[in-house]
Amino acid sequence: MTIVRKMEGGGAPPPPPLQASLQRPPCSASQALQRHLSRLFAGRGSEIRQLLCLLGEPHECARPLLVYGGASTGKTSVVMEVFKQLRRPFAYVSCRSCHNPRILFESLLNQLAGHGRTADNNYCSVKKCDKLLEFVEYLPEACRQARARNTTKCMPFTIQPQKEPAPGCCCSGSNDCEMGNVATGRNSLFHGESSQDESDLAVVYLIFDNAQMMLSWTGGFRLISGLLRLSEYTRLRNLGLIFISNVGPDAFFSGTGTLQPLPVYFRDYTDEELFQILLRGKIHADLYSSFLGAVLKPFSRATRRVTELSQALEPLFQKYLEPVLSGVVKPDEQGKRKLFFLLKPYISSALNLAFCFSDIQSQSFPSGATIDKGGKRRSLMDINSKELDFEFSLCSKYLLLSAFVCSRNRPTLDATLFDSGGGVGSKKRRRKQVS
Numbered sequence: 001m002t003i004v005r006k007m008e009g010g011g012a013p014p015p016p017p018l019q020a021s022l023q024r025p026p027c028s029a030s031q032a033l034q035r036h037l038s039r040l041f042a043g044r045g046s047e048i049r050q051l052l053c054l055l056g057e058p059h060e061c062a063r064p065l066l067v068y069g070g071a072s073t074g075k076t077s078v079v080m081e082v083f084k085q086l087r088r089p090f091a092y093v094s095c096r097s098c099h100n101p102r103i104l105f106e107s108l109l110n111q112l113a114g115h116g117r118t119a120d121n122n123y124c125s126v127k128k129c130d131k132l133l134e135f136v137e138y139l140p141e142a143c144r145q146a147r148a149r150n151t152t153k154c155m156p157f158t159i160q161p162q163k164e165p166a167p168g169c170c171c172s173g174s175n176d177c178e179m180g181n182v183a184t185g186r187n188s189l190f191h192g193e194s195s196q197d198e199s200d201l202a203v204v205y206l207i208f209d210n211a212q213m214m215l216s217w218t219g220g221f222r223l224i225s226g227l228l229r230l231s232e233y234t235r236l237r238n239l240g241l242i243f244i245s246n247v248g249p250d251a252f253f254s255g256t257g258t259l260q261p262l263p264v265y266f267r268d269y270t271d272e273e274l275f276q277i278l279l280r281g282k283i284h285a286d287l288y289s290s291f292l293g294a295v296l297k298p299f300s301r302a303t304r305r306v307t308e309l310s311q312a313l314e315p316l317f318q319k320y321l322e323p324v325l326s327g328v329v330k331p332d333e334q335g336k337r338k339l340f341f342l343l344k345p346y347i348s349s350a351l352n353l354a355f356c357f358s359d360i361q362s363q364s365f366p367s368g369a370t371i372d373k374g375g376k377r378r379s380l381m382d383i384n385s386k387e388l389d390f391e392f393s394l395c396s397k398y399l400l401l402s403a404f405v406c407s408r409n410r411p412t413l414d415a416t417l418f419d420s421g422g423g424v425g426s427k428k429r430r431r432k433q434v435s
Contacts, residue, residue: 033085040081041074042280043273047266051082054262055240058088058202062240064228064259066211066249069266072305075244076209078266083205089143089150090205095213101223103417105129108206112142114149123413132226136233143204143236150202205240206230211252212245224252228259268304271296277306278313284321290336291320295347302351316350319343 030052038045054065067075083090091111098104106125110117115126127138208227214220231239241261245252249263269277275292282288295316299309320343323329329338406414 037078037081037085041078042276043269044074044078044266047074047264048078048082050264051078054264055082055086055088058086059200059238060203061237062203062205064241064243064261065264066243066245066252066261067264067266068243068245068248070268070304071246072307073266073268075266079207079242079244083207087150088205089146089202090207091146092207092209094209096210099213100217101132102130104208105132105135109135109138109142112139112146112204114145117413117416119410123410123416125416132223136230139230139234139239140236143239146204147202201238203238203240204236205242207242207244209244210246211243212247215251228261269306271300274300274304274306274309278310287321287324287331287336287339288317290339291317291343294340294343298347298351312350316343316346319346 034045034049034052037048041048051065051067055062067079069075080092089112091108093104093107093111095104098107106127106129109115109127109129110125113126117123117125126142127134129135129138206227208214211224214224217223226233227241230241231237243252243261249261275296278292278296279285279289292313295313296309299312303309320339323339323342324331324335329335329342
């Protein structure tokens with residue numbers, strides 16, 4: 001039984017029942033959007049339908065959602081494409097790059113307010129926000145600005161030009177609203193009273209990608225519990241939360257005593273779905289189809305991540321294609337059998353080479369690379385073709401790239417990202433400015 005603490009003078013309304021949301025009859029525009037997204041993301045029709053049903057109408061009170069599943073199953077891509085097509089106001093943050101609460105809060109406020117950190121504003125955020133209490137105070141005004149900007153550019157989803165707006169659009173949203181007081185008892189940043197009821201306002205969504213990273217933060221469970229109570233603390237009826245994670249709900253919300261999010265599970269791709277995804281957009285589609293039919297099953301037993309499979313199969317396909325490009329084998333049925341016979345000695349060595357590390361990205365082939373029967377890698381770009389006798393791990397590559405990027409940053413940007421004070425100058429800096 002979920003518990004929602006009722007605040008004095010009002011609070012978050014009860015969310016719509018789950019069964020009612022899933023059994024809502026879809027309109028023609030929703031069906032068109034579902035078909036469009038299903039064509040973009042193979043094997044994700046049921047997940048897309050469930051997500052659209054749970055999101056509901058633009059002004060419908062939203063219950064928090066937890067989109068979870070294995071890596072490289074299309075969670076983030078599907079969620080972002082849904083919001084892109086629906087034109088709903090939202091702010092997206094990744095807990096992998098926003099590695100502490102301050103950066104997380106300020107990034108959300110910057111996106112909702114349409115603020116960009118540049119050299120003109122000394123790479124400062126729209127508001128300095130270190131604690132959840134400050135985020136609760138600034139969030140209502142940021143949501144109002146997000147709605148105001150969204151209504152000016154919102155258009156209904158259409159495959160063909162239509163005159164009537166689709167239900168997935170928030171064109172009827174208002175620029176002015178009354179949010180009430182925040183949980184601290186102080187007045188919000190609004191002035192004056194609203195001329196429109198709050199229930200007519202479009203829902204503003206906060207999307208937290210890689211939400212499992214918050215579990216390793218200091219006070220991560222308390223932060224998650226506070227985020228689930230944002231509607232209650234801010235008294236914003238139309239505020240939606242979406243958590244995207246690689247782990248299930250048991251790791252997040254068991255025993256927190258807060259409103260439990262509705263789970264949306266993204267299962268792993270089947271072999272047929274992987275076949276359709278990997279075949280999409282290929283130039284030699286006929287040859288690549290026969291190639292996948294021969295090598296996909298042994299590779300899919302090792303991993304079902306689309307990114308890993310595409311990188312592992314690309315150099316092997318180039319080897320498969322060499323006899324055709326050189327004119328030795330014709331691309332007919334008999335020739336395809338001969339191509340597979342010629343490729344067979346390379347499959348086992350390619351498997352050993354591709355998955356000898358935990359992450360295939362550390363074994364990616366450079367441009368112009370090929371493999372031999374021993375599974376070793378040679379570069380065709382160098383005339384001498386020197387072999388590499390070592391390999392950096394993925395973390396080491398990211399560390400080197402981060403060090404290079406940080407060496408190009410201005411000191412003010414480094415201070416904004418990494419200082420505990422959020423880039424606030426010290427006394428010595430102030431004295432220099434005065435002098």
